[in-house]
Amino acid sequence: MAIESVLTPHDVPTTLNYYAPLGDPNEAPYRYIYGTPPGKPDHNLGDDPRAVVVHDARGREDEFSLDVHGFQFVRHVSAEKEFVDDGAIKTGYYKEIEELLKDVTGGKRVFIFDHTIRFANWRCRRRDCILTHRTERVHIDQTYEASVKRVRQLLGADADRLLQSRVRLINVWRPIANPVFHKPLAVGDWRSLDEKADLVPVRYLYPDREGATFSVRYNPAHRWWHLAQQTPEEVTLIKCFDSETDRARLTPHSAFWDQTSPTDAPHRQSIEVRAFVFDAE
Numbered sequence: 001m002a003i004e005s006v007l008t009p010h011d012v013p014t015t016l017n018y019y020a021p022l023g024d025p026n027e028a029p030y031r032y033i034y035g036t037p038p039g040k041p042d043h044n045l046g047d048d049p050r051a052v053v054v055h056d057a058r059g060r061e062d063e064f065s066l067d068v069h070g071f072q073f074v075r076h077v078s079a080e081k082e083f084v085d086d087g088a089i090k091t092g093y094y095k096e097i098e099e100l101l102k103d104v105t106g107g108k109r110v111f112i113f114d115h116t117i118r119f120a121n122w123r124c125r126r127r128d129c130i131l132t133h134r135t136e137r138v139h140i141d142q143t144y145e146a147s148v149k150r151v152r153q154l155l156g157a158d159a160d161r162l163l164q165s166r167v168r169l170i171n172v173w174r175p176i177a178n179p180v181f182h183k184p185l186a187v188g189d190w191r192s193l194d195e196k197a198d199l200v201p202v203r204y205l206y207p208d209r210e211g212a213t214f215s216v217r218y219n220p221a222h223r224w225w226h227l228a229q230q231t232p233e234e235v236t237l238i239k240c241f242d243s244e245t246d247r248a249r250l251t252p253h254s255a256f257w258d259q260t261s262p263t264d265a266p267h268r269q270s271i272e273v274r275a276f277v278f279d280a281e
Helices: 086-105 129-136 144-162
Strands: 012-021 030-032 045-056 071-075 109-118 169-173 185-188 199-205 210-216 224-226 235-242 253-255 270-279
Touching: 012 210, 071 086, 086 109, 086 129, 086 235, 086 270, 109 144, 144 169, 144 210, 144 235, 144 270, 185 235
Parallel strands: 030 199, 045 224
Antiparallel strands: 012 045, 071 235, 109 270, 169 235, 169 270, 185 224, 185 253, 199 210
């Protein structure tokens, strides 16, 4: 199928997978990442599939911003095209993303700590590839407390000083090679979220540390967006944490199924870079 043959921009009726408890409803949500104790389930996260409409932002990209909606669409042409060389990604591409985030946010220091590449067959190139299932569950990558803890783990002696300034955790999501036809990315408008009722902290239990993400309870008020046929020259900025409390602090997100996608269209490939952005040097 020719890349020039693109879908007509459209809103997509689909199903998103929300949080439901599994097993004892009084047990706090958790997931083991390797090393599950004998006799213990890997997780206690159930499924709550809900019908939603994911609205198309194509032609309206400039209306969305990180501080109002929790996400933003930005045109950005990268020198990197194939994303097969980790060394080149961590030198050249990371530098591009640092400059992009400084330009968009006004931040003074950017610390990139992770990236995930997903291939056409949904293989993943990342140490904790087991986590790729969560791309089809509504989630946020870190809780508020886990974000601060992660800064302390990664920045060491600089952490206390940097945490005195504004801190943001922003993911930069980009398609690779082709526009996105299958499994596009949905992002949720912060303003439609009930922060106290909808967010569910989930402990992520690693052999050597503990993290936490947010799962999300269904709320009919949620409003969802995607960028139809997003190209490799367009990135979605996804806010996962903001230390400022008077603006959008995060955005729920998830891959979703678009049943109108042509079966012969290229399958989705993507790279997602995760970065802390500090207002201090």
